[in-house]
Amino acid sequence: MTAISHSTPTTAERPIISVRDLRVLFRTPGGKDPIRAVDGVDFDVQPGETLGIIGESGSGKTSLGRALVSLITPDSGQILHDGLDPTTLRGARFRAHRRDYQIIFQDPSAALDPRMTVLDSVAEPLAIVRAADDAARRREALAMLARVGLPRDLAERYPHQLSGGQKQRVNIARALMLRPKVIVCDEVVAALDVSLRGEILNLFADLQRAFGLTYIFITHDIAVVSHISDRIAVIYLGKLMELGAADAVMGEPLHPYTQALLSAEPLALPAALRPKRRIMLEGEVPNPAAPPSGCRFRTRCPVARPRCASEAPLWREVTPGHSVACHFAEVAGRPQRDAILSTSMQK
Amino acid sequence: MEAATGHAAPMTTGPSGQTCGIARTELLDVRSLSVAFRTPHGDLPVIRDICFTVAAGERVGIVGESGCGKTVTGLTVLRLLPERSLRLSGRIIFGGRDLLTLSARQMRALRGCEIAMIFQDPTSALDPVFTIGDQIGEAYRAHFPTTRKEARERAIAALASVGIPAPERRCDDYPHHLSGGMRQRVMIAMALICEPKLLIADEPTTALDVTVQAQIIELLSRLSERMKTTLIFITHDLGVVAEICTRMITMYAGEIVEDAPVDDVLVTPRHPYTAGLLRSLPGLAARRSALPSIPGRVPQLGQMPKGCRFQPRCQHALARCAKPQTLSEFSASHHVRCTRAREITLAGVVTV
Numbered sequence A: 001m002t003a004i005s006h007s008t009p010t011t012a013e014r015p016i017i018s019v020r021d022l023r024v025l026f027r028t029p030g031g032k033d034p035i036r037a038v039d040g041v042d043f044d045v046q047p048g049e050t051l052g053i054i055g056e057s058g059s060g061k062t063s064l065g066r067a068l069v070s071l072i073t074p075d076s077g078q079i080l081h082d083g084l085d086p087t088t089l090r091g092a093r094f095r096a097h098r099r100d101y102q103i104i105f106q107d108p109s110a111a112l113d114p115r116m117t118v119l120d121s122v123a124e125p126l127a128i129v130r131a132a133d134d135a136a137r138r139r140e141a142l143a144m145l146a147r148v149g150l151p152r153d154l155a156e157r158y159p160h161q162l163s164g165g166q167k168q169r170v171n172i173a174r175a176l177m178l179r180p181k182v183i184v185c186d187e188v189v190a191a192l193d194v195s196l197r198g199e200i201l202n203l204f205a206d207l208q209r210a211f212g213l214t215y216i217f218i219t220h221d222i223a224v225v226s227h228i229s230d231r232i233a234v235i236y237l238g239k240l241m242e243l244g245a246a247d248a249v250m251g252e253p254l255h256p257y258t259q260a261l262l263s264a265e266p267l268a269l270p271a272a273l274r275p276k277r278r279i280m281l282e283g284e285v286p287n288p289a290a291p292p293s294g295c296r297f298r299t300r301c302p303v304a305r306p307r308c309a310s311e312a313p314l315w316r317e318v319t320p321g322h323s324v325a326c327h328f329a330e331v332a333g334r335p336q337r338d339a340i341l342s343t344s345m346q347k
Numbered sequence B: 001m002e003a004a005t006g007h008a009a010p011m012t013t014g015p016s017g018q019t020c021g022i023a024r025t026e027l028l029d030v031r032s033l034s035v036a037f038r039t040p041h042g043d044l045p046v047i048r049d050i051c052f053t054v055a056a057g058e059r060v061g062i063v064g065e066s067g068c069g070k071t072v073t074g075l076t077v078l079r080l081l082p083e084r085s086l087r088l089s090g091r092i093i094f095g096g097r098d099l100l101t102l103s104a105r106q107m108r109a110l111r112g113c114e115i116a117m118i119f120q121d122p123t124s125a126l127d128p129v130f131t132i133g134d135q136i137g138e139a140y141r142a143h144f145p146t147t148r149k150e151a152r153e154r155a156i157a158a159l160a161s162v163g164i165p166a167p168e169r170r171c172d173d174y175p176h177h178l179s180g181g182m183r184q185r186v187m188i189a190m191a192l193i194c195e196p197k198l199l200i201a202d203e204p205t206t207a208l209d210v211t212v213q214a215q216i217i218e219l220l221s222r223l224s225e226r227m228k229t230t231l232i233f234i235t236h237d238l239g240v241v242a243e244i245c246t247r248m249i250t251m252y253a254g255e256i257v258e259d260a261p262v263d264d265v266l267v268t269p270r271h272p273y274t275a276g277l278l279r280s281l282p283g284l285a286a287r288r289s290a291l292p293s294i295p296g297r298v299p300q301l302g303q304m305p306k307g308c309r310f311q312p313r314c315q316h317a318l319a320r321c322a323k324p325q326t327l328s329e330f331s332a333s334h335h336v337r338c339t340r341a342r343e344i345t346l347a348g349v350v351t352v
């Protein structure tokens, strides 16, 4: 794939982000092998969609998210932004380009400067790129604060005078000031209570409609990801296990890991309505510096076979728009899940 | 009793019939417990008129949003808060004794032995300079004097019972060698080593992945069943309560607003706040639809409405809600702090 000029208009055919064989490694002082945080990942993001990324702690979600917005440089592979490779840009062009790709993090307090008022924090991105004059920046910041549902009188407050939900709204307003095309949302509602969580998720949906935003929504909360995503990617130890339409991944997961993850979610349902059987995964996520050979899920996979240790499963489209990395994905979802459930019941 | 509640609420069949009564043989009976923190600007009341009982073998979930007083309730039962900076009233009857009347020394003998607690953050609860085997062994020796050798053997057995592989080896590990899930298992092993009658678990799975959370929930259910441990499970995750508990207590702004069997309250909540919590769960709404939320915010400590504390946010509020509400009997096992509980029909997680 070659870089295409930035001025070409975005069409539904051209992904707004294209990821090819992406690797992000971390070298730690003591360890001889690098941590393989993201270890060969391929996917596309279409303009205007919400792609959910789900996986356990340490699976590489944040590393992937940071790479997507050029906050870390990939060790190998490529990320194209609307056909353009941002690593080829320098100086002012790079900074201008990055405005289109923003990220919002989990902890709303850590992201805000405690010495700056809400209004200054929100206006700051414009000041950094030297857009508009002071008064115009203030006007825009106030309009954006109103847009994310913050009352006018909060503008002069400092972060410590805000609730968690209010702080997260300030962060969202700040990210929107540069009118990005894409926002990576990294666990943005994890720290919020259920009732607030709904409000913020609704706000994200409204803003997407209003500004035509594309979201990469990173979370480990299955209910949240399933609610807001058009498509869902499941990541384990730096590799994608499954990617498909939200309904397909949630309703008919094809990968044993997805099946286990979904069945582990505690449901607020009365006993009579709760599924009786659960796929219980043994142990925890292995060391990402030395992932298992073959399929990296094999050490916890309830249906692993000898082939899984010797041969890494191919990442392939099993049905149109639904990709899976498991040797036995074609065996189809339900029979396979039932096989897992009956084997785990026998124990 | 009435005097201790501190307000002139009419004593109907409610609290006296249920929570503050005599009916069952209760392991724990918390009566009109109120806690305020003393500050330079006056007392800051955090929990008020908390009444609930827990029968032996029950598994009770305490839910509610951040800051509603769940942890303070748990810590007060164990008397783990700095009492010099508190104003405490009410009674905590455990095994026939009022814990609030015990000396510090008597409390130490009870804590960890008859009542144990597990915290959300196992890292801060474990001492980084001692091996986990030493710490579990010491938890045992604090109550049952024995040799180091026997304490170590018990620690190994306890580690095995919480599913730690190669416990003879793991016993000599320091806390920082373990993952979050493993540390939480160690905490459970330590909490259960003296076979307490009551275990208070405060958000023990909140920091863990769902897969590891499922393991810990399964472990806690299994052990509490086998050892006949009564469980109080503090969490904000209603799904976790549905999985593990038999009863659910909902707290709002420092008060209990509803107390009912889990399956009952999930299907037919009787308090508007509980119903609001259930409705805002993303799993229940159609994908990509707007999620219902509870308008407004929890009132600030010290600025609580005089009447129903939920009134400013309640869509069912009437003039009479401005009077203080009592936790009253809706049915024998279901108690609600809402004057309109019998008049309004609220949706639960399933439509019936």
Ligand SMILES: Nc1ncnc2c1ncn2[C@@H]1O[C@H](COP(=O)(O)OP(=O)(O)OP(=O)(O)O)[C@@H](O)[C@H]1O
Residues within 6 Å of the ligand: A026, A027, A028, A035, A036, A037, A055, A056, A057, A058, A059, A060, A061, A062, A063, A064, A220, A288
């Ligand atoms: N700056 C860093 N230096 C060294 N290792 C790192 C760094 N950032 C991440 N890692 C490691 O890379 C792996 C992936 O981490 P990452 O933060 O991307 O996971 P995650 O999926 O976001 O997890 P969580 O759900 O806990 O946020 C982990 O093993 C982590 O310890």
Ligand SMILES: Nc1ncnc2c1ncn2[C@@H]1O[C@H](COP(=O)(O)OP(=O)(O)OP(=O)(O)O)[C@@H](O)[C@H]1O
Residues within 6 Å of the ligand: B037, B044, B046, B064, B065, B066, B067, B068, B069, B070, B071, B072, B073, B236, B301
């Ligand atoms: N030592 C203290 N001094 C003053 N106020 C305190 C103290 N500890 C807790 N509080 C306040 O008491 C209230 C209840 O706190 P508590 O920790 O019990 O809430 P919680 O329901 O456990 O919340 P979370 O879900 O966030 O853990 C909060 O408003 C809190 O700020």
Ligand code: SF4
Residues within 6 Å of the ligand: A255, A256, A257, A295, A296, A297, A298, A299, A301, A302, A303, A304, A305, A308, A313, A325, A326, A327, A328
């Ligand atoms: S390839 Fe093998 S180990 Fe991996 S998920 Fe499929 S069955 Fe399990």
Ligand code: SF4
Residues within 6 Å of the ligand: B271, B272, B273, B308, B309, B310, B311, B312, B314, B315, B316, B317, B318, B321, B325, B337, B338, B339, B340, B341
């Ligand atoms: S007492 Fe009134 S305001 Fe309070 S929850 Fe009931 S109906 Fe709503």
Ligand SMILES: [Mg+2]
Residues within 6 Å of the ligand: A061, A062, A063, A186
């Ligand atoms: Mg992360």
Ligand SMILES: [Mg+2]
Residues within 6 Å of the ligand: B070, B071, B072, B202
């Ligand atoms: Mg708490």
